[in-house]
Amino acid sequence: MNSDITLQDSFAARVRIAGRVRTTPIVFSPSLSEATGCDIRLKLEHTQITGSFKLRGATNAVLSLTEAERANGVVGVSTGNHGRGLAYAAKQAGVRCIICMSELVPQNKVEGIKAQGAEVRIVGRSQDDAQVEVDKLVAEGMVMLPPFDHRDIIAGQSTVALEMLEQTPDLETVLVPLSGGGLISGVAMVMKAVNPSIRVIGVSMERGAAMYESQQAGKPIFVEELSTLADSLGGGVGLDNQHTFAMTRDLVDEMILVTETEIAQAIRHAYWQERQVIEGSGSVGIAALLAGKIRNPGRCVSLISGQNIDMALHHRIISGEDVDVTAEG
Template sequence: MDLVTLQEIRKAAARIAPVLVRTPLVPVGDSLWVKPESLQRVGSFKIRGAYNAALQVEPGTGVVTHSSGNHGQALAYAAHRLGLSCVVVVPEGTPAVKSDAIVGYGAELVVVPPPERIAAAERLAGERGLTMVPPYDHPAVIAGQGTIGLEILAELPDVEVVLVPVSGGGLASGIAAAIKALDPRVRVVGVEPELAADAEESLEAGYPVSWDTSRTFRTIADGLRADLSQLTFAHLRAHLDGIVTVTEDEIRAAMRLLAGAGRLVAEPSGAVATAACLAGRAPQGRTVAILSGGNADPALLRATL
């Protein structure tokens, strides 16, 4: 299986530059910096991969995806900007802050039971002749996410550890591919909730392991409930230095710290990398934690803070 290359990631960086916010590294401790992708136009890193993929779709046609919310927002934004029609399939229970944004960008929202979202998106692609732009299982998406790795090394060349949230694995695949190509000494570690730790189990087993939605939907980290694909599993097995898990209370504590010490809003999924550092589960050294998104449900955010 072909893995995404550094050259592809660099090309993606050039393509998406017009819509990208080059997020800073925010210090929140003596040896911890946070990269707040919550500051992107759609509130998450997803704009990078979605826009890179959408740019390669034939103008005047349409796209479809399945999403827990953030990728759907990103693709809806990209489609609106590029003149493409867009359909986004989300699972029941998706936070309104995400589903409302998808509709706000002009996309059609389709809500289905959690186990049905991939099948529903594939069916719509076939019925309507739409191009599928999945949230992680796509080389262009992975390459777009990998641009974060380029930015980290450019701003903090002596970084020793990078902590990355893991769900379907596109973000970790891209960042690890970029960083390992440029400086293999840097340790890239994935982080996921204990209640959705399918990636950790997959890497231990040596093949992708799927967790049922009845298990993954227990976590408040609604953006980290997807399984790895064959493509992302191959990237993580080749490039990732390991995976650690965090508890629900540790995620909430990280959200509070990011709001207080960093003045940054993090949704639960976006806080897991910081949570791993706070809980002492990450390797020691000069560390960058990816804050992957800030589209927090307002009621959950109020209760947590």
């Protein structure tokens, strides 16, 4: 088992980021509880300051830097929630931050990251092109903080699990959105350290589920990124993955995939039944519950990971439109 990152790291991260991130609430869901015959609750992590859990890991990583590293600044490549979280965390800590992106990134995402105080560099037509600029800045002395496969990032994300255990001490099942594995690795590490009988289930989308496919293959593999309503769950796990592949393999009990239709239904449900605006990636746990894909959830918490959905798209989905992003993009 990968014991590289421990419960002690989680508690240390919690102390480090205290006062810089929100403790987010857990609420009981009458509608999901009725639908499943179990006690279903939602961890509203989408109400985090930058709209997703990513702020926890970014804040812990920035605050864990040495004085020399902080003086040199941080750099990352991101189109979304990690970029927002890293930009905000760096600004709060007084650390220079550059986020590198390709020309294909929508302008609203570029503006969103600039609004958090980061410098944005637009390079080339792909993430790979943007990464070349990151590598150049690292060679000049800046510190790269990646989205998920990093000790301090994982330890920071794991603090959400400490909150969940305090808010629901008799937890039996936890549903976690699964992408590169930074979130689920941290959550599963904490849960299994405290109570090994808690089931940790990763939920991803059918289209381009890189960690799921890599686990099936027994090693990190390249998985084509496809358009999906759960766009924040896209992207690979890294062929030279150092932490999250092994931690997911050793600590996660089950991985489940949901369809685009099920994701859209979950976004609708969250809005009309729970009064929550959530992005596709944050809805996958609800999607799995509504589709009957979670066996005997018992006392279950579904982690709602983010809210940064395009509001025009959200409006179309909740209005009942059959939105097919797979055809659009």
